Each structure stands twice: as C-alpha cells, then as structure tokens.
Amino acid sequence: MSLESETRQPAAPAKVSPTALISEIKVEPLTCTIGAEVLNVNLGVASRDAGMMQAIRTLLLKYRVLFFRDQDVSRAEHVAFARHFGELEDHPVAGNDPDHPGLVRIYKTPDKPNDRYENAWHTDATWREKPPMGCVLRCVECPEVGGDTMWVNMVEAYARLPETVKAQIEGLRARHSIEATFGATMPIKKRLALKAQYPDAEHPVVRIHPETGEKVLFVNAFTTHFTNYHTPENVRFGLDYAPGAAQLLHYLISQAFVPEFQVRWRWKPNSFAFWDNRSTQHYAVMDYPPCHRKMERAGIIGDLPF
Numbered sequence: 097m098s099l100e101s102e103t104r105q106p107a108a109p110a111k112v113s114p115t116a117l118i119s120e121i122k123v124e125p126l127t128c129t130i131g132a133e134v135l136n137v138n139l140g141v142a143s144r145d146a147g148m149m150q151a152i153r154t155l156l157l158k159y160r161v162l163f164f165r166d167q168d169v170s171r172a173e174h175v176a177f178a179r180h181f182g183e184l185e186d187h188p189v190a191g192n193d194p195d196h197p198g199l200v201r202i203y204k205t206p207d208k209p210n211d212r213y214e215n216a217w218h219t220d221a222t223w224r225e226k227p228p229m230g231c232v233l234r235c236v237e238c239p240e241v242g243g244d245t246m247w248v249n250m251v252e253a254y255a256r257l258p259e260t261v262k263a264q265i266e267g268l269r270a271r272h273s274i275e276a277t278f279g280a281t282m283p284i285k286k287r288l289a290l291k292a293q294y295p296d297a298e299h300p301v302v303r304i305h306p307e308t309g310e311k312v313l314f315v316n317a318f319t320t321h322f323t324n325y326h327t328p329e330n331v332r333f334g335l336d337y338a339p340g341a342a343q344l345l346h347y348l349i350s351q352a353f354v355p356e357f358q359v360r361w362r363w364k365p366n367s368f369a370f371w372d373n374r375s376t377q378h379y380a381v382m383d384y385p386p387c388h389r390k391m392e393r394a395g396i397i398g399d400l401p402f
Contacts, residue, residue: 121151125159130249130376131359132159139164139368140173149180152370156230157308161247161371161378163361167234171196171392178232178394185228185397187221188294189278193392200393206386214380216317217248217352220373220395223274223318225297228373229398233391235363242384245369246360248377253351254302254313265348268301268325272318298323301348303401305375312375314401315348352377374398 122135134155142148155162169177175196178184184198193199202214221227233245254262275291282290301322303314325331325341351357360381361369371378373396 121148121155123155123159126163126361127359129252129357129359130159130247131161131163131361133163133165135165137164138169139167139177140169143173143177143180149177153181156370156372160249160251160376161359161369164368164370165364165366167366167368169366171199174232174234174392175199175394178396182229182396182398185221185395187395188274188290198394200395202391202393204382204389206388215382217349217377217379218317219250219314219377221318222272222299222314222316223277223294223297226398226400227297227299228395230371230373230396232368232370232394232396234393235365235367236390236392237365237388238363238391239384239387239389242381243389244360244362244381244383246358246379246381247369247371248352248354248358248379249375250313250352250357250377251305251310251375252357253354254311256354256357257313257351261347262302264344265301269298269323270301270315270345271296271298271320271323272316273320274318276320277318296320299401303374306399306402308375310375313348313351315345316352316377317349319345319349321345352379374401 120136124133124135126132132155134152137148137152142152152162171193175184175198178198186192186198187200191201191203193201219227220231273291273296274294275287275296279287279290299314301313301315303312304310305312322341322345325344326337331337331340361367
C-alpha cells in the first residue's frame with residue numbers, strides 16, 4: 097500500500113448534516129442581560145433546516161434578541177425564515193411589500209423628516225388583541241453613522257422592581273391604542289375609522305411568557321391607561337386616581353429607560369435582528385440627518401397575553 101493511499105483523507109459528504117450545521121453556530125453575547133450576535137448562519141439556509149430553526153428558537157428564548165450580519169438573502173427567504181415561527185401579518189399604517197405579504201416596509205426618506213413614530217420605547221402592535229410573537233427586521237439601506245436600534249429586557253425590568261410595586265400592579269390591566277399613536281395625525285374621520293377597525297386592546301400589566309413562564313412588565317408607548325385601577329383599595333380621593341394612576345403608569349413605562357437592561361445595535365446593509373416581542377421593547381434612534389433609512393420587517397402573529 098502506498099504512502100499516498102495510507103494518508104488520503106476520505107471524501108467530504110455531499111450534504112452536511114443538520115447536526116454539523118448546528119455545531120458551527122457561534123454565539124457572542126452583547127450584554128449581560130440581553131442580545132447576542134449569531135455567527136456562521138445564513139438565514140436562507142436556516143429557513144430550510146428544521147434543526148437549525150429549533151436551535152435559533154432556543155437562542156431567542158435565552159437572549160431575547162438575535163443579530164445576524166452579512167445576510168445576502170432574498171425577500172422570499174426573509175419571509176420563509178419568519179414563517180417558521182408562525183403566520184405573518186401586514187400593518188394597517190406602515191407600507192407593505194405587494195409581492196411578499198407580511199413583509200412591512202419601514203422606509204425613512206429625506207422628504208419626511210418628521211416621520212418619527214418609532215423613536216419611543218415600544219413593544220410592536222400591543223394595540224392588537226394578539227400582539228406579534230416576534231419580528232424579523234432587515235436593514236436594506238442606512239446612514240453611515242446613526243440610526244441604531246435599542247432593545248430592552250422587560251423580564252429583567254419586572255424582576256428588578258421593588259416588591260411593593262410588584263404587589264401593587266399584580267392583577268392590573270391596561271389599554272393599548274393605535275388611535276392615540278399612529279392615528280394621532282390623521283383627520284378625525286380617518287382616525288375614528290382606524291379605531292373602529294382596531295379597537296383599543298386590553299392586556300395585563302404583567303404578562304406571563306407563554307414559553308418560559310417568566311413574568312414580563314407589559315406596558316409601553318402604546319399604553320394609555322389602567323382599566324381596573326379605580327377601586328376602593330387604590331382610590332381614597334380623586335387625586336389617587338388622577339394623577340395617581342397616570343404617575344404609576346409613567347413610572348412603569350420608564351423602566352425601559354434603564355441602561356442595564358438594554359442592548360444597542362449598529363446597522364449595516366443586510367444585517368438582521370430577530371426579537372421576542374413578548375419579552376422586549378425597542379427604540380429606533382433617530383439621530384441621523386435627513387437621509388434614507390430603509391428597513392423591512394416580518395411580524396409574526398402572536399397569542400393572547402395572559
């Protein structure tokens with residue numbers, strides 16, 4: 097037997113097994129409380145591999161928002177990836193891609209410098225009865241500097257509340273409104289029609305994550321008021337309710353502002369973020385001069401918060 101035949105390596109298999117693909121995933125946490133960059137993954141390939149998709153779901157539940165760079169994938173692959181986690185939904189105000197239902201265009205242009213509905217801490221579409229489970233966002237075009245997005249861990253925000261506040265908000269419910277946010281600049285007839293189509297939703301102030309069982313502080317920029325606060329236990333005099341209830345709501349909303357619960361992501365073209373909308377909020381930082389910032393988002397239909 098020749099030396100060459102003794103040392104020749106066996107030919108590589110024609111197809112890499114799902115287990116091998118999963119073993120190649122590299123994860124780099126970005127902060128101590130939220131966010132990780134996932135390396136060695138192509139979302140188009142992942143969308144065709146059930147094992148990869150399960151691995152990504154596991155990472156999502158752990159880190160709450162996952163980031164991917166250099167994803168040269170098609171819009172169809174973007175949609176296919178998101179659909180592994182549930183059906184997709186269009187948006188009644190933001191533009192939708194006509195060729196790919198469920199893919200929402202969030203395009204900022206220099207001719208609309210005041211289009212700033214994203215630069216507030218919010219959980220997507222809590223004005224729906226069933227807010228999204230998660231969202232997959234792609235950067236198509238962005239400024240060279242500026243236009244970052246931030247996410248915050250609302251499980252941690254709840255866990256770090258004083259125990260007296262946790263006791264006070266146990267069982268509270270609140271309204272979430274598209275009319276008071278996206279509809280605010282509309283002519284009154286159009287605004288009222290929007291509200292008729294999407295009546296204010298009511299959700300628990302503290303929801304339970306359906307997959308992990310964690311408690312989540314679930315109020316944000318879409319939240320207008322508590323619906324069951326005005327009880328003899330909470331209200332002695334009128335000022336206990338107004339402004340008392342509003343002050344409590346503002347305090348709870350402000351928990352998203354704590355840097356220790358946050359991660360900040362700098363966009364580049366073909367970067368993706370995939371976040372768990374049930375346990376996070378996010379904020380699009382509009383610190384850039386008039387220019388194009390084009391993002392495309394697939395929102396995954398969620399369940400009824402409890």
